[in-house]
Amino acid sequence: MSTSVASPSGGSPLLSTPLLEMRGIVKQFPGVRALDGVDLDVRAGEVHCLLGQNGAGKSTLIKVLAGAHQPDEGEIRWDGDRVTLGDPQAAMARGIATIYQELDLVAGLTVADNVFLGRERSRLGITRPAQANRAAGELLARLGHPEIRPTAEVGSLSAASQQMVSMARALSQDARLIVMDEPSAVLDAEEVDHLFQVVRDLTADGVAVVYISHRLEEIREVGDRITVLKDGRTVATGLPARETSTAEVITLMTGRTIEYVFPARREVRDQAAEPVLEVQDLSLAGRFRDVSFHVRPGEVLGLAGLVGSGRSEILETVYGARRATTGTVHVAGRRLRPGDVAAAVGAGVGLAPEERKSQGLLLGEPIYRNITLASLARFARGGYLSGGAEKQAAREQAEALDLRPVDVDREVRTLSGGNQQKVVLARWLLRDCTVLLLDEPTRGVDVGARSEIYALIRALADRGVAVVVVSSEIPEVLGLADEVLVVADGDVIARRPADELDEHQVLDMVMEGAAPVPGAAREGDVA
């Protein structure tokens, strides 16, 4: 088991048995050990905060807790008894409720319907809406939100109100432990205050709350104790939420044990070259504001920020997959039509999207068809495809990228994550892209293949491609990029050369939402 558990004896030893005890939880996915010995204990009536960087294992842990994943090793004790949470129903029956980041409500049903979904109030199969409405109303009143009408359609409610509906649902199941996954991400300041009041009321009633957030000030305000995860391990547990310093927390979260091999940057960059991608004052209403940057051939620009900070949206807007509210994008001096992907592709821009499977690949089609998808015209004369040339070209790319297996007739679905990513990259290589936008290029790529992807990205840059990389993993951005833009809440708060930043500083900026040094914000470099 993990030896790095630095438990400073926790808070009050009043309750001898914790409500929930997880010991040595291990969860293995193909190629990734998502959880590698996690310990967590939660007491009744406390707010237990779970901290950790992306990929630290928080999501997997709460899925284990919700019964959605089965741990490979380790034990879970509930009220002192060893239990198996074989499926979500089993977890619910014990009184464990999870409120996911993406709310899982049925938009077309009413508030009361959603609260009692699957456990409808009924007699002889006939629903009893009046009773359900009354009960839902009571739950919402208890949550301090009597203004949410039980008969309102959920789809018409604000995100904050929807969250309350989710919480009412948790309460209606007599939950004794409620897991909240970044509940404040969709809320404004006032709504967050409301939420905290609800959380305090719940804990006063003896309900335990596991609270996941990236915002340290929230954790200090509402939390009791902190558990920090890193690389699937518990690195600290039972830290007092109010007394632990930001620096201490960040130190625990950083300094990852897995070291990736990043390829060397070019020592002297060609500062004289004309930028190939120029983004001026780009904004997308509600997502990000006034983003400006430019990238020269051979440069790798990294966008660092938390999930939801707007980094992916910036990339998608540059690409035309979203239509910019204001601002311009120029590629090699020519302005791109906003909201027109085909124009961007025509100008030599390529995107490897975040959701590779749903946005990037035709999973049921063979490799070669995925590679040639953006360059079909090249293999066609009058629309008639020359199959041999097409396959040959795809095979050459596959070999150049060391795709395994090289058999280009294989369905893409049968490939590993790393090789699927290579297929996407090969598509744009075949097109001779001048600008490559990479959104989370190593998501779902196993540890061994990552260095390979990094080397590929650097090799592309060395061939003169301008690369923009978005990643939730700060070390990845720092290791890969020449320059880094730090994005928080839709604002670019800093732009620096990557070698002048460390993980600690970036994490501090994105979690506090501001750059410590003024003047760096929102300015493209002028060099």
Place this chain on the structure above:
Amino acid sequence: MSETTTAAPPSGSAADAGDGARAKGPGLLGGPLGRNLGLVVALLVLCIVGAITAPGRFVDVDNVLTILRLAAVVGVVSVGMTFVIIGGGIDLSVGALVALSSVWATTLATQAMAQDFHWIVMVFTAIAVGAGAGLINGIVIAYGRLVAFIATLAMLAAARGLAEIIANRRTQIVQDRGFIEFFGGDVLGIPTLVIIFALVAAAGWVLLNRTTFGRRTFAVGGNAEAARLAGIRVQRHTVWLYVLSGVTCGIAAVMLMARTTTGSSTHGTLLELDAIAAVVIGGTLLVGGRGTIVGTVLGVLIFTTLGNVFTLNNLSSSAQAVARGVIIVLAVLLQQRLAAGGARPRKKARGAATSGSPAGALPGGSATPGGPAGARPGDSGGRPPT
């Protein structure tokens, strides 16, 4: 780097164990034959049954030509339908478009023009009307973002209504002898209609398997978002798919006009159900992204041969409808089995996202890909009076 090589093969081969046969599926030559083997066998069995139950009459050149001639009209429409369905859509308006095209091409005005110039005017008119209506379908669906089912359902109602208005509910006789002689005749003993069907099917096969248009059709139907992000103009492509379907309706209208020597607003009634049924039992997935022309042609032949065998044995058309319904359900069940391997990873992802929900009632969502497939052809088996 060496680490990757050890990491990649296990996941690949594990998936391959179940998928090995299917991995070659979309290959151009090997796959379709293998996948259509079942259909070929079904067709052969039907022929054997026909030969045994109606010996003299079934195995007869004239009878075979009758079957082919009957198959021709549905077949041409089904080829267009195959494109639409592979592209992730559906076209319920085909029957109505055939009627509208046939009526428009046989109005007094059109026929007068044809008399002055050449009967080819009628052919052009029919195809132009079909293409125009298809264009409207496509624009409403692609740019108006209306669900294809609804948009083409509306076209189904509107086009037949328009046909009735134009024809004033009367059957319009085709006057031009040349037209009837050309399309009603034969070349070297093979009816012209059958030759047209063969040509359309061959052109469809080339278009689907050998052109950028076909490739993009698979991409748009298989994963519209990925296609869009790869720079394909998905909306424009969708419009072309419905135009293509409309064109095949126009061709089918010409063929019907030749066969019946009339243009009528009742032509092609319920043709959409026959076409969709043929496409579906031909192995094309109703969710899009996968399908073959060969399968569709076999599907059409199976249905037509079935009808012929039933007729030769003096069985009622009602019994035939029941048999059709059964065949459709069996074919789709089989298809789902095949598709299940393909859909599994997606299902798993969805399951992981929803299974934690307190509702817990969502795993049933995995049945949706088959849902519409099961429901729609079921309707066609029952033949509801529309």
